[in-house]
Amino acid sequence: MSHDDPRAAPGLEQPFWTRARQQEKTPPCQAQCPNSGDIRGWLGIIAQRDKLGLSLEEAYDRAWERLVQLNPLPATIGRICPHPCESRCSREAKDGAVAINAMERFLGDWGISRKLSLPRPEALRREESIGVIGSGPASLSFAYQMARRGYLTTVYEKRDLPGGMLRHAIPDYRLPRDVLDAEIQRIFDLPVALATGVEIGPDLPLEDLRQSHAVLFLGMGAQSARRLGVAGEDGRGVLSGIEYLTRRKLGAGTGLGQHVIVIGGGNTAIDAARSARRDGAEVTLLYRRSLEEMPAEAGEVEDALAEGVRFEFLAAPSEILRDGATVTAVEVQRMRLGEADEQGRQRPLPIPGEVYTLPADTVLVAVSQEPAWRGLGMVRGRKWLHTEEDGKIADDLWAGGDDRGPGIASRAIAQGRLAAEAAHARLRGETALHRQASRPALDPASVKPDYYPGLARGNIARRPQEQWLAEPEAEINQTLSSEQACQEATRCLSCGLCFGCQQCFMYCNAAGFTQFEDAGQGHYFALALEACEGCGKCIELCPCGYLESRDGTAW
């Protein structure tokens, strides 16, 4: 090797690029989480608590504090998130993905039981006042992120209680209201002001509100249910899935009758069908495509089947039949799957002449939802909001959540947070956090699962199935025990960040690694560039893909 090589450090035998370096990577779980959750970070606090000098209780407290930096509703999200983060977990092929969602729930419940507070607002009181329309997860996340940055924040909600779909649609057997109440209250304790029973538009013009706040966030969700557009739909006995679920959550009578037909294939349809079973009805769910195309969570479909919901696939309603005003049956058209549409999904097509009827007392329509723009002149017609990537509509107007397109709660939380970071940066003339350089993605091949001991995934306990309908509102899924949670945290491979295993330190012949005196998470050993002989041993041994050669390749 010539020292004339521009990439070689003077006086060293190996070219610069073959020597090792420490490089933190973005782990696959975080890349898949809609809210970019620092999963490795909060699991690592628990797993490495001895190295970090923390008791178990301190580790749980700190892990919770890390978790709520991005997600102020961990016990809630830990119950309802479909957890895309687990789908690419590096542990999957070894002995099952880390139970990230169950861990999030465990920490969320821990925070509630310990009455932990969200990070307090900065001492500085900002002069700008912030208005937030709606109180679903997008708005709560935006309000939280602004309040903790010192802004006086007011939430305007048209209903009597905050929470959006989390409170008014998702059934208690999946999300108990005391859990939701505790997590929402913590946000309003920051403090954040709450004005309920105010519908922006009809009660208070949007433009007036815009005048009284430096920044306004629109988190109004998708409140309006789409109609089927078939004969017989108008009148008593036909209601939307959302309307039914909301009435039920408010304790209002639903009067379903014996035969209920649910129409749709998403989570709202499944929640409506399972709730109707709890109300004592015989339930048939019609979906116009097949099981494989169904957007609902597979686990929810399984549970619905276990509760006695009948599924009819490739079946669409063509008419709702009435005797006078009373619904008596649904006329059903048999479908088949045709050519793929623009999204690659096969189009459902009617099979001529194949029509039958099913008896019905009530029909619940859950085909999809859209925003309802009552009295809001700025949005004409029923359209989704169009924003810049970070949610900006104008310097003083931002938006996030389902009013920008249908999604899930963790995406709504992410959009509220990103909008808050960007709006704060604009107010302060700074660069938004998420615009700052991000870390490189982890190369999955750089993780060495064989290094880690085998350990079966810790699964949550579930209430015995025979109790599900007998105690209709009792939560089915249970929280991990502390013992399970501890063990589950140790299953995390700490992809792309040093966890102090000492492999590099022990096997480097050139004594390139020295232990930090002030060791901290991800920060256990210093690597001296001038000592490195470029043999690549440490890179070969590092189980989590943190060490790499200076040109970025793993061994």
Ligand SMILES: Cc1cc2nc3c(=O)[nH]c(=O)nc-3n(C[C@H](O)[C@H](O)[C@H](O)COP(=O)(O)OP(=O)(O)OC[C@H]3O[C@@H](n4cnc5c(N)ncnc54)[C@H](O)[C@@H]3O)c2cc1C
């Ligand atoms: C039945 C059902 C089940 C679901 N299950 C899941 C699940 O298991 N997991 C998951 O992650 N997601 C689930 N979702 C989706 C999730 O609930 C939504 O993605 C999320 O709630 C969207 O949050 P948001 O803040 O955008 O809106 P929302 O939660 O809809 O909140 C909007 C709020 O704004 C208020 N509002 C609207 N207009 C005005 C106005 N003009 N003035 C004042 N207030 C107003 C509304 O009253 C409401 O409180 C489900 C949704 C439904 C309907």
Ligand code: SF4
């Ligand atoms: S929010 Fe959902 S995707 Fe993100 S870490 Fe939690 S369970 Fe995983």
Ligand code: SF4
């Ligand atoms: S092993 Fe840990 S860091 Fe790696 S993907 Fe799974 S949860 Fe994330």
Ligand code: SF4
């Ligand atoms: S080998 Fe172990 S101690 Fe060394 S960098 Fe990798 S994870 Fe950290």
